[in-house]
Amino acid sequence: MTSEDLRQLISSGEADRVELTRAAQDNEKFREAICAFSNDMAGRGLAGYLVIGIDENNPAYRLSVSTEMLEKLVGLRSDGAIMPLPVMNVSRVPHPGGDGEVIVVEVHPNDMPPVRYKGRTHIRIGPRKGVASESEERVLIERRTANFRTFDVTPCPEGDLERLDTETFRHTYRPQAIAAEVIAENHRDLPEQLAALRFYNLKRNCPTNAGMLVFAYDPLDLFPGAKVQFVQYDGPELADTVLAEKTFTGSLITLLSELDSFLKGRFTQRPVAVSELREQAVFDFPPEAVRELLMNAVLHRDYQSTSPIRFYQFNDRIEIQNPGGLYGDASPENFPRVNAYRNPIIAEAMHTLGYVNRFGRGIARAQRALNDNQSPPPSFDYQSSHFLAIIPKHLQR
Amino acid sequence: MKTLAFFNNKGGVGKTTLLYHLAWMLAEMGKRVLVADLDPQANLTSMFLTEPELEKLWDPDNAQDQSIMAPLTPIIRGLGDIGPTPFQHISSNIRLIPGDLNLSNFESNLSEAWGKCLDRQEPAFRVTSSLYRIIRQAADSFEADLVLVDVGPNFGAINRAALICADAVVIPLAPDLFSIQGLRNLGPTLTTWRKDWRIRLTQNPAPDLLLPEATMQPLGYVVIQFGIRDSKPVWAYEKWARKIPSTFREKVLSLPPNSITSTVDDPNCLGLLKHYRSLMPMAMEARKPIFKLKPSDGAIGAHSKSAKDSGEDFRDLAEQILNALDKRPE
Numbered sequence: 065m066t067s068e069d070l071r072q073l074i075s076s077g078e079a080d081r082v083e084l085t086r087a088a089q090d091n092e093k094f095r096e097a098i099c100a101f102s103n104d105m106a107g108r109g110l111a112g113y114l115v116i117g118i119d120e121n122n123p124a125y126r127l128s129v130s131t132e133m134l135e136k137l138v139g140l141r142s143d144g145a146i147m148p149l150p151v152m153n154v155s156r157v158p159h160p161g162g163d164g165e166v167i168v169v170e171v172h173p174n175d176m177p178p179v180r181y182k183g184r185t186h187i188r189i190g191p192r193k194g195v196a197s198e199s200e201e202r203v204l205i206e207r208r209t210a211n212f213r214t215f216d217v218t219p220c221p222e223g224d225l226e227r228l229d230t231e232t233f234r235h236t237y238r239p240q241a242i243a244a245e246v247i248a249e250n251h252r253d254l255p256e257q258l259a260a261l262r263f264y265n266l267k268r269n270c271p272t273n274a275g276m277l278v279f280a281y282d283p284l285d286l287f288p289g290a291k292v293q294f295v296q297y298d299g300p301e302l303a304d305t306v307l308a309e310k311t312f313t314g315s316l317i318t319l320l321s322e323l324d325s326f327l328k329g330r331f332t333q334r335p336v337a338v339s340e341l342r343e344q345a346v347f348d349f350p351p352e353a354v355r356e357l358l359m360n361a362v363l364h365r366d367y368q369s370t371s372p373i374r375f376y377q378f379n380d381r382i383e384i385q386n387p388g389g390l391y392g393d394a395s396p397e398n399f400p401r402v403n404a405y406r407n408p409i410i411a412e413a414m415h416t417l418g419y420v421n422r423f424g425r426g427i428a429r430a431q432r433a434l435n436d437n438q439s440p441p442p443s444f445d446y447q448s449s450h451f452l453a454i455i456p457k458h459l460q461r
Numbered sequence: 462m463k464t465l466a467f468f469n470n471k472g473g474v475g476k477t478t479l480l481y482h483l484a485w486m487l488a489e490m491g492k493r494v495l496v497a498d499l500d501p502q503a504n505l506t507s508m509f510l511t512e513p514e515l516e517k518l519w520d521p522d523n524a525q526d527q528s529i530m531a532p533l534t535p536i537i538r539g540l541g542d543i544g545p546t547p548f549q550h551i552s553s554n555i556r557l558i559p560g561d562l563n564l565s566n567f568e569s570n571l572s573e574a575w576g577k578c579l580d581r582q583e584p585a586f587r588v589t590s591s592l593y594r595i596i597r598q599a600a601d602s603f604e605a606d607l608v609l610v611d612v613g614p615n616f617g618a619i620n621r622a623a624l625i626c627a628d629a630v631v632i633p634l635a636p637d638l639f640s641i642q643g644l645r646n647l648g649p650t651l652t653t654w655r656k657d658w659r660i661r662l663t664q665n666p667a668p669d670l671l672l673p674e675a676t677m678q679p680l681g682y683v684v685i686q687f688g689i690r691d692s693k694p695v696w697a698y699e700k701w702a703r704k705i706p707s708t709f710r711e712k713v714l715s716l717p718p719n720s721i722t723s724t725v726d727d728p729n730c731l732g733l734l735k736h737y738r739s740l741m742p743m744a745m746e747a748r749k750p751i752f753k754l755k756p757s758d759g760a761i762g763a764h765s766k767s768a769k770d771s772g773e774d775f776r777d778l779a780e781q782i783l784n785a786l787d788k789r790p791e
Contacts, residue, residue, distance in 0.1 A: 091553075092491050236756050236765040244769060317756070324757065418755020436513070 065168055071160040073113060080105070080188035081112045086119040088133045088167065095145055096186045096193070097171075102150045103204055104173035105187035105196070111173070112188075117159065117166035126164035129156055137169055142423040144415040146181045147241075148174060148262070148408050149423065175209035176217060176262060176408070183243035198251060205259050205266060215368055216274035216409040219265040222286055228271065228279040230254060232317055233263075237279075241416045262409045274409035277367060278316045288370045289387060290316075292323060292358070296377040304378075311372075316362070316410070320419055323358060327351055336460040344438070348461040349382055352433040353442065357453045359419050360426045361386035363411055364451065371450075382455040389448045396446050400427035430455075462600055463786050464608040465680070466627035470650075471643040472614035474635040475685040477504045478741070479734065480611050483782070485750040486775040487607060488554035495548070495605040497596050498560030499529065499623040500613040506560045509551055511748065518559055528561035532595050536588055537570055543591050546599040556603050558595070560611075564619065571618035578661040586665050586672065593626040593673040616650050624651070625658050625675035629786060631731065632682040632713070636702040644705075648713035651677055679713045680785045681731040683778065684724055706730070731785065732778035740768055750775070 073082055083097045094114060101112025116137075117127035137154045140146070151172040156165050178185040178201050185196040185204070196204065212218040234257075238247065241261055250257075258264035263275030276283050283290055292312040298305040310326070312319045331351045335343040361373045366388025374385040390396065392404025403424045405411050414420045430442055430453075437458060445452040467480045477500070484494050498505040506528075507515055518527050526534070532544040548556040570588055577585035600608050612623045624630065630651065634640040658675040665672060684702065706727040710716050714729070724730040737751055740760070744751040747758040752772030754760035760768040 232761070235763065236761045239766045239769045240755060244773070320757065321761075416755075418757030 065155065065157055065170070067158040067160045070113075070115065070157055070166070070168065074115070074118075074160065079191040081108070081110060083112075083114045084118045084120060085114070085116050086125065086127070088116050088127060088129075088136075091136075091140065094137070094169070095140060095181050098140060098150050098152060098169065099146050099179050099181035099184075099186040100188045100193065101171035102146070102174040102179040103177050103185060103187050103196070105189055105200065105204070107207060109173060112171045114169040114171065115166055116169070117164070123161055126159060127166065129165045129167055133167060137167065144420065144422060146179060147412045147415060148176050148179060149405070149411070150174060150179065175213060177204035177207060178260060180241070183241060184246060195246070198249075201260055202256070205256075214406065214408055215366075216277070216407045217262055217272050219268040219270050220273045220276050220286065221268065221270050223271040223273075223276040223280065225255065225264075225271065227281060227283075228258075228275065229281055229315055229317070230279070232315075233258065233279055236317070237261075237413075237416065240418075262412070272409070273367065274407070274413065277410065278413045280315055282314060284313055287367050289365075289372050290319075290367060291372045292319065292362070292375055293372040294326070294375045294377070298379065300378050300380050302376075316413065317417065320359075320362065320414070320417065324355070324419075327355055327358075334461065336458075338438075346439075346458050346461065347437050348457050349377075349455055350433040350437040350439065353430040353437075353439075353455055354382060354384075356426045356430040356433070357384050357442070357455065359414065360384075360430075360453070361451070363414055363420065363426075364388065364391065364406055366406065366449075367410075369449075380457050382457075383452060384455070385450055385452045387450050389451055390446050399444065399446065400424075462605055462608065463628050464596065464600075464610060464626055465782070465786070466610040466612055466624050466630045466677075467633060468612050468620070468624060468630050468647070469633050469640070469643060470614050470616060470647050471635075471639045474633050474640060475734075476614070476633040477508065477611055479633050479683060479685060480609055481505060481508045482750045482752075482775050483779055484555055484609055485552075485753065486772070486779045487609075487783075488552060490776070490779060491554070492606040493554050493604060495556050495558070495596070495600050495603055495608045496551075497529070497558040497599075497608060497610045499564070499592060499619065500560060500611050501562055501565040501619065502613060503560035503562055503564075505611045506557065508745065508748070509557050510549065510559070514549075519561065528559040529595065530561045530563050532598075533564075533567060533591060536591050537567055542587055543595055543598075546595045546602075548599050548603070556599065556605070558599055568618050571622050575618060575621070575657075575661075579664060581664045581666045583665075583667045583670070586661075586667060586670055589622060589625075589661075590670065590672050592622050594671055596626055597671060616646070621654050624654060624677055625673050628674075628676050629678045629680040629789065631680050631782065632709075633685050634682050634705060635685055636698040636705065638701060641701055641704050641708050644708045645712045648679070648715065651679065651713070652715070678789055680782065680789075681729045682709055683731050684733045686734060686736045731781045732774070734774060734778070735771075737767070737771055740764060740771065 097114045119125035134154050141150055141152055152169055154169050157168045159166050185201055187196045255264050258275060259266045264271050276286055294310045295306055296308040298307050312323050331347050331349045333345040333347050335345050338344045361384050365373055365386035369387035371387040376383045391406040394402050394404050434441060439458045440456040443454045467476050469476050484496050487494050527547045531547050535541040535544055548558050551557050574585040574588035578589055596608055610623055612620045655675055655677050702724055703722045705724055706721040707718050709729050711718055721727050740751045743759050744754055751768055752775060754768040756765060
């Protein structure tokens with residue numbers, strides 16, 4: 065975008081596509097604008113622009129743009145407050161009034177609306193800003209891209225509402241995903257409630273793959289690989305004696321909570337000598353690192369594959385392997401800086417449930433946990449069809 | 462920027478838990494909040510930080526002292542004035558000045574200085590205003606909208622020095638005999654401290670020294686039911702709750718009695734916090750306020766909904782507090 069484009073955009077008077085603001089601090093307002101542009105209520109199919117550094121009442125005003133400001137704005141995309149993840153980019157553009165700069169946040173209409181911020185679907189119609197009514201949300205749901213971008217939003221005709229744990233959806237999931245006042249004025253039936261969160265396809269009248277994976281009591285017949293297989297060996301190789309085995313199955317909600325309970329208390333701290341005089345308590349495997357890399361596997365795995373996630377504990381390392389290599393824009397050259405989501409709806413669900421805090425931080429958190437524990441760093445092996453994370457055991461344990 | 466202290470001279474009512482939750486709620490409402498833990502018990506600090514972080518913070522072998530003791534050490538040793546304030550990044554809108562068990566060592570310096578202020582001694586004023594200046598330093602550099610100060614449950618010199626930092630004081634109460642008894646001492650003590658500090662202000666020999674005004678206006682009380690056990694019948698608490706409005710009015714605000722006997726109708730009641738049952742231990746384990754609990758923390762089924770609902774209670778309370786702060790007579 066040039067400052068000429070920007071000038072035209074500002075003078076176009078399309079209030080639902082442009083927001084001009086003076087200061088770079090108002091995250092609340094920015095997030096609402098990003099959410100509303102993502103929803104593109106007017107259905108123009110055009111990007112919306114948040115322009116920071118223009119004061120309509122004071123043409124002489126200039127904002128001194130810093131790299132830190134830009135980074136903060138980029139961070140708004142991935143902290144999980146806006147779901148599903150917005151498609152946006154942040155750039156510096158010369159101020160249309162000459163000298164100085166403005167920040168432009170370009171937000172593309174999301175192909176999976178309704179997009180929510182803090183459980184509310186923000187929209188703009190002309191100059192009006194607000195929260196979508198039930199009928200407006202329905203319009204957004206119907207507008208979803210007909211060609212399904214990802215496997216998890218694809219309808220699952222073999223799936224059936226009867227198979228879903230709707231109790232958990234209503235009482236556990238929905239209160240976390242939707243603002244209370246929106247739930248209070250609710251006149252929607254269950255398929256609509258599920259569809260609003262991308263777990264159901266109203267046109268085909270069946271759950272989506274994500275709906276089945278997250279909520280079906282037993283989705284294994286449809287997704288034979290949707291399980292985590294834990295094996296502990298008494299040595300460094302697969303040929304060694306098996307000490308323990310456990311398979312985690314069921315809806316993703318059940319599987320994740322069982323996996324979490326399993327990890328609690330599995331790894332222990334013991335003091336080791338760090339110098340002549342000092343001891344420090346260290347883990348054989350820091351649980352946080354194991355957890356992050358397991359969550360990573362559940363989030364990024366290819367659910368069309370019949371292979372499970374393999375979680376193998378050897379006497380010198382843990383291997384966590386999932387089907388599906390690096391996805392989309394992610395490549396061995398840019399891993400883990402660039403991340404792309406094979407399963408955006410599963411990612412959203414894991415964030416809503418609290419298993420993911422921020423997007424794109426899992427690997428870094430695992431590395432930090434190992435570093436704090438004075439363990440060697442993790443290593444990664446990416447093939448075209450699978451991804452492997454290796455967590456080395458602490459050398460003195 | 463406003464400084465708000467949370468004070469009750471009877472311990473164990475849930476004051477620190479309340480402050481912790483309010484800090485998170487105010488941050489969620491877009492306020493920049495600085496939290497200062499001036500209670501030598503340092504419970505608030507241990508709510509915000511993990512075990513390993515606390516170990517690093519209070520490690521005697523670690524010269525990198527990162528608690529409130531860092532800026533105080535030169536003053537305690539008599540080697541100079543306060544140093545720079547360390548504070549911990551808790552979230553984008555929350556910073557914490559960590560507390561320290563060793564803060565209790567400062568008690569004697571403070572008591573001594575309080576008396577010496579009357580002799581127009583500049584060092585005494587530096588000591589007495591040190592906590593205030595440490596907070597101001599951190600609040601200015603973080604550009605805080607609000608400072609929340611946690612103080613211990615007693616009338617000692619540390620608490621006096623901490624409370625004179627405050628523009629306003631929130632008093633958390635449990636509906637029981639001890640809290641009512643506590644109010645009878647608390648009101649007069651605040652008045653005395655305010656008066657005594659005013660007298661000292663006229664004796665300050667160093668006009669360039671930043672000194673607190675010590676408004677300490679009692680903003681109101683919060684009734685906390687965290688600690689209520691199910692074993693006692695409800696009426697036992699009702700009886701005490703009915704006494705709170707008049708006792709607060711007479712003993713804390715020194716106003717003539719009126720006929721209000723219900724905290725619900727009392728303009729001095731900032732809010733009432735329920736007993737959140739099993740959510741509170743869950744929140745402490747997850748190191749989150751209860752309204753941020755997720756299914757992954759164990760908030761499932763009915764818990765998921767009540768965790769969400771609790772956010773409303775804390776939001777109402779935070780709004781009441783902000784309104785009361787705005788309405789204060791300047």
